[in-house]
Amino acid sequence: MTGQHTPRSLIVTFYGAYGRGGAGRPAGPVPIAALIRLLGAVGVDAPSVRSxxxxxxxRGLLVPDRTDAGAAGYALSEDARQLLDDGDRRIYGRPGAGHGTGQAAGGWxxxxxxxxxxERNKRHLLRSRLARLGFGTAAPGVWIAPDHLYEETRHTLARLELSSYVDLFRGAHAGFEPTARSVRRWWDLDELATLHRAFLDAREPVLERWTGGGAPESGTPDLGTLDPEDAYRDYVLALDSWRFLPYADPGLPTALLPRDWPGIRAAEVFAALHDRLYDAGAGYVREVLSATRA
Structure with missing residues (x-):
């Protein structure tokens, strides 16, 4: 999951990072010529971008539009913007691994x-969507997640017109086995740990290259020393690898995870790459957009 960069995934990642307006990001449609160049920087050829x-x-995620200069381009649909806004809370909002140190922050x-x-097609869609939200399976027809996913779950099920099939409950785990042992039944922690380690294997060397082997906390970089295209490339590839992990791993409480849980380090590495590379990457996007509008 963390090592496969498809053209479609990379386009979504680009729009999520730099294509929504604000903070130096383009507010309108991205010209197709710019999109081809920007995706070319991360290894996607022009035919693959167009396809x-x-x-x-x-799928209704991109809509054709024209820039103020009349160039053909693509903007995000309203549904796509909502999906990306929801994703921000997952991708950028986690303090590490886990949202609390007790049984669960706010319960289950x-x-x-x-x-x-x-309507078995609805059953398949419901199961796949709950899995993508990070739910574990407690029993047939009973799925469980940390309570902090409530708003996103409610919004997602309503948007997909699945809410009439589901009852949501909030509460505590009352026994009989220890909650940490139950969590191992509800989620495949070994598989989640494998995903985190794959991210670290691919991205920790990138961070070391940008920090000269220093710690992630080594400070804010001088943007004048960063090559904007290199920063953009490494950031988009890191984000494309990372953004799936907060969905596979829903942020289980640290106290319920193995002591050497690699998700903590994975979150630190992504946060450090974001702090170090994002702004320089935005400079490269502005440069490409200016060139294609000239």
Missing amino acids: AVSRLKR LLAVFSVPEQ
């Missing part, structure tokens, strides 16, 4: 669902 854009347009969220046999 992936067509698929994203069919249960999703109990029943779907008629003649």
Whole structure:
């Protein structure tokens, strides 16, 4: 998951990082010529960009539009903006691994669902969406997540018109086995740890290269010393690898995780790469956009 950079995923990652307006990001549609150059910087050729854009347009995530200068381009749909806004809270909002040190920060969220046999496609969609939100399986038809996912879950199920099939409950785990042992039944922690270690294997050397082997806390970089295109490339690839992990791993309380949980270090490495590279990467995006509008 963390090592496969597809053209479609990289386009979504680019728009999430730099294509939504504000903080130096373009507010309007991104010209197709700029998108081809920007995706070329992360290894995607022009035909693959055009093909992936067509698929994203069919899915309703990108909409064709023209820039103020009249150039053909693509902007995010309102649904896509909402999805990316929801994702920000996951991708950038976690303090590390886990949202608390007790049983769970605010308790647990249960999703109990029943779907008629003649609507089995809805059952498949519901299961896949709960899994993508980071829910674990407590029992057939009963899925569980940390309570901090409540608002996102409610919004997602309503948007997909699945809320009529689901009852949501909030509460505490009352036994009988220790909660930490139950968590190992509800989530495959070994698989999650493998994903975090894969991210670290790929991205920790990148951080070391940018810091000269220094610690992630070594301070804010001097943007004048960073090559904007290199910073952009390394940041987009890191974000494309990272952004799936906060969904696979929903931020379980630290006290319920193994003592050497690699998600803590993975979150630190991504945060350090973001702090070091994001602004310099935004400079490269502005440079490309200026060149394509000239």
